[in-house]
Amino acid sequence: xxxxxxxxxxxxxxxxxxxxxxxxxxxxxxxxxxxxxxxxxxxxxxxxxxxxxxxxxxxxxxxxxxxxxxxxxxxxxxxxxxxxxxxxxxxxxxxxxxxxxxxxxxxxxxxxxxxxxxxxxxxxxxxxxxxxxxxxx
Amino acid sequence: xxxxxxxxxxxxxxxxxxxxxxxxxxxxxxxxxxxxxxxxxxxxxxxxxxxxxxxxxxxxxxxxxxxxxxxxxxxxxxxxxxxxxxxxxxxxxxxxxxxxxxxxxxxxxxxxxxxxxxxxxxxxxxxxxxxxxxxxxxxxxxxxxxxxxxxxxxxxxxxxxxxxxxxxxxxxxxxxxxxxxxxxxxxxxxxxxxxxxxxxxxxxxxxx
Numbered sequence: 373x374x375x376x377x378x379x380x381x382x383x384x385x386x387x388x389x390x391x392x393x394x395x396x397x398x399x400x401x402x403x404x405x406x407x408x409x410x411x412x413x414x415x416x417x418x419x420x421x422x423x424x425x426x427x428x429x430x431x432x433x434x435x436x437x438x439x440x441x442x443x444x445x446x447x448x449x450x451x452x453x454x455x456x457x458x459x460x461x462x463x464x465x466x467x468x469x470x471x472x473x474x475x476x477x478x479x480x481x482x483x484x485x486x487x488x489x490x491x492x493x494x495x496x497x498x499x500x501x502x503x504x505x506x507x508x509x
Numbered sequence: 510x511x512x513x514x515x516x517x518x519x520x521x522x523x524x525x526x527x528x529x530x531x532x533x534x535x536x537x538x539x540x541x542x543x544x545x546x547x548x549x550x551x552x553x554x555x556x557x558x559x560x561x562x563x564x565x566x567x568x569x570x571x572x573x574x575x576x577x578x579x580x581x582x583x584x585x586x587x588x589x590x591x592x593x594x595x596x597x598x599x600x601x602x603x604x605x606x607x608x609x610x611x612x613x614x615x616x617x618x619x620x621x622x623x624x625x626x627x628x629x630x631x632x633x634x635x636x637x638x639x640x641x642x643x644x645x646x647x648x649x650x651x652x653x654x655x656x657x658x659x660x661x662x663x664x665x666x667x668x669x670x671x672x673x674x675x676x677x678x679x680x681x682x683x684x685x686x687x688x689x690x691x692x693x694x695x696x697x698x699x700x701x702x703x704x705x706x707x708x709x710x711x712x713x714x715x716x717x
Contacts, residue, residue: 403522413526413591414645415583416601416658419576423634426573426627433566440562 510539526581526588533574533581540571548619554687565623572627575611576635579604594649601658608632609665616672620680625673629666636662 410418440446517532544567551559586593586600608628615624639659646655 403519406518406521409521409524410580410584412524413584413587414643414649415580415587416597416639416646416650416655417580417583417604417635418638419580419631419634420638423631426569426630430566430569430573433569437562437566440558 510536513539524588526585530581530585533578537574537578540567540574543567544571544619544621544624548621554684564621568621568623569627572615572624573631575624576608576628576631579607598650598654598658602661605658605662605665608662609668612665612669612672616669616676620676620683622673622677622680625669625676628669629673632662632666632669636660636666 513532513535517529517536520526520529520532547564547567551564555564583597583600583604586597590596608631612625612628615621615628636659639655639662642650642655
């Protein structure tokens, strides 16, 4: 079942990553934008306005990632769950969206046969975690 | 993650600041988990493409979210009581400490120079803003406070830059050691890229 959803999910990821950030970031029109709310609460720990230009770089790099995860060499690799050595409170955060794209665990191979190389990273889990940052526009 | 970000955006716009802080913490933890997983999975020797396409985007995002979370905590302090100036100052000082600890984590635990450099970027922006504060801040705090805090943040920026340098140097050395080990290992039957292998390779080099 998951092999049907995986490509759909990957394509959605690409579209979300490339199209949503510029259009989605402002809240609904009747609500004030984040920087207006931020200015209403002046603090001693507010970055200068030019620093928020980093969002452009973040969006570009996440767009690069979204395209990269669609490359056949990455798309067709097996994925593996997050390492078990994460601190105990973190796995729920890293696996919430990851499970959607995980293929079934491959059957254990008989001894003597060479082990199949598995993917180095779970691109979909990473994609899910990186979707559409909307902070401080 | 997407839901957390949507939740943050809506809560912040409707000025539900405590709830927005909750969502921001969720985003931070998600990115922390993601970055730890990526670093553990890719190890010390990701390829150039993996480093650019997999590590870089999320390191950038994680670094900026770390700074944004601290900014959100300060906004929460102002939201709770706008007149309680000592509390605002204490929150800002604590945020600076957390920023330094984050740089320490990035430079010595994650070995992620990009994360540290984003903290350098954010810290510079905060220090610049403190050096030329907005009207409401300069009306509440004397220049000695804002200038002093600005200089402290500049020191933190230098510290973060050193952490970035350490992470970059350590990563470079690990990559070089692993490369040399692979070259030697291929001749001697393929020693895996591990600390044990590195130790064996260094002992072999030290032998007369």
